[in-house]
């Protein structure tokens with residue numbers, strides 16, 4: 223990877239108002255229940271709507287009624303008809319029959335066969351937090367949640383291509399992973415955040431990290447899900463953790479007639495009347511593998527197909543796993559079993575129990591996926607933390623990067639002195655082992671040296687920045703942003719935030735002189751969505767020049783006062799959309 227173009231190009235992403243960059247995960251919402259119509263309500267003036275065919279910017283509009291008409295979209299007010307509606311910023315989606323969903327990710331709504339197709343583009347770690355909300359919200363220990371975050375992230379990395387032909391990465395159902403954006407909490411976000419980018423690797427590839435609810439006391443091999451998969455880390459082994467918490471026993475009665483109908487509905491060939499059912503083959507873990515149905519004729523079916531057919535027709539809570547015995551009760555069968563789900567890989571009840579018993583997330587993962595390596599790369603480089611007095615360092619090479627702590631603390635003191643604003647929080651410097659890992663984790667192009675979200679400053683490898691001569695200016699820039707953002711009025715335009723930071727920077731910086739012909743609205747766009755390194759560089763220069771001018775005219779104390787109080791109209795308080 224080439225890094226010739228690296229300079230003090232720094233983009234700051236703050237959690238809420240600014241859409242994150244980079245197509246991290248394109249997620250289809252309401253995949254199985256695609257609505258025919260919906261309403262989009264922009265959040266105050268913090269959203270923008272584009273109507274496409276070709277695109278025209280509709281700005282912020284009153285509640286938008288969107289309806290699918292064949293493969294086209296009809297929107298009101300308007301009326302307008304076209305191919306898609308795109309919304310950025312913060313908005314609420316109201317789908318009939320569902321609770322409203324407030325989102326801050328760019329969304330595209332298209333139509334197909336009279337149904338609306340909603341695709342959001344979100345940072346991968348936000349997707350992981352959303353999956354935790356769907357799959358692990360009841361986990362009490364932080365370590366078990368963290369283990370689940372790594373499993374969910376690795377699963378996503380491994381199976382990302384599944385919906386490629388349909389134009390997105392993941393659906394929001396258990397076909398991919400159960401996503402519940404409405405139920406995301408700070409705790410779930412932190413679990414994802416704590417292991418950002420960490421995957422489980424096997425043989426140079428992200429592992430196929432299957433997981434399930436409850437293994438019933440023994441996990442299953444990969445063969446049950448994919449006979450082709452070479453995954454020795456998915457093996458049949460005893461699990462005493464889940465059963466210590468809850469034996470996971472269940473029983474279900476299914477009438478022979480219900481069974482015949484369920485199998486027929488799934489297209490499974492059966493005898494005309496099912497009289498008896500026998501388990502003729504079991505898997506290494508003792509699960510039913512093949513069943514023999516007989517009556518007037520006989521047929522052998524896979525136990526998994528059988529369970530899916532019953533689940534679809536009669537509900538998923540009847541026959542919950544393939545780990546069961548069957549008894550014939552005349553007109554019905556009695557299934558008595560243990561566990562919930564396919565039993566392959568991580569057992570969620572067991573993992574939750576391991577966490578409560580004090581096991582670390584590494585121990586949980588190596589128990590359920592033995593032989594895999596945990597790390598940011600296939601070489602198994604993992605995060606290690608070092609704590610300074612004021613800042614924390616997360617690095618894969620802590621010995622090499624240790625000196626960044628002292629550098630950052632010195633720069634932070636300088637930033638606090640120049641502004642007079644002590645920083646209450648404790649920033650974390652996260653140094654990536656390679657430009658490639660940095661790009662994958664942040665979604666930033668390689669020419670963006672660092673990006674900040676919340677209190678986490680993500681940096682390209684220190685060696686790369688040092689060679690480019692921009693290590694100090696990069697770290698200073700990001701720290702100044704944290705200090706400024708900790709005081710910033712919520713409606714402060716980007717150009718002013720950026721300009722103040724650049725004005726206050728002491729480290730040598732490669733920003734050229736400003737171009738006065740760039741208007742404020744254009745400047746906001748260039749800063750929030752730079753199309754190139756060159757454009758971002760020009761935007762920085764223009765932002766700095768404007769703030770320099772304000773300081774020359776009004777003095778630095780007045781300008782810093784505006785950071786907290788908001789920008790007066792005379793100073794360019796225009797807020798761009």
Ligand SMILES: [Zn+2]
Pocket residue numbers: 384385392393394395396397398399
């Ligand atoms: Zn899917």
Ligand SMILES: [Zn+2]
Pocket residue numbers: 436437438439440461463464465569571572
């Ligand atoms: Zn288990």
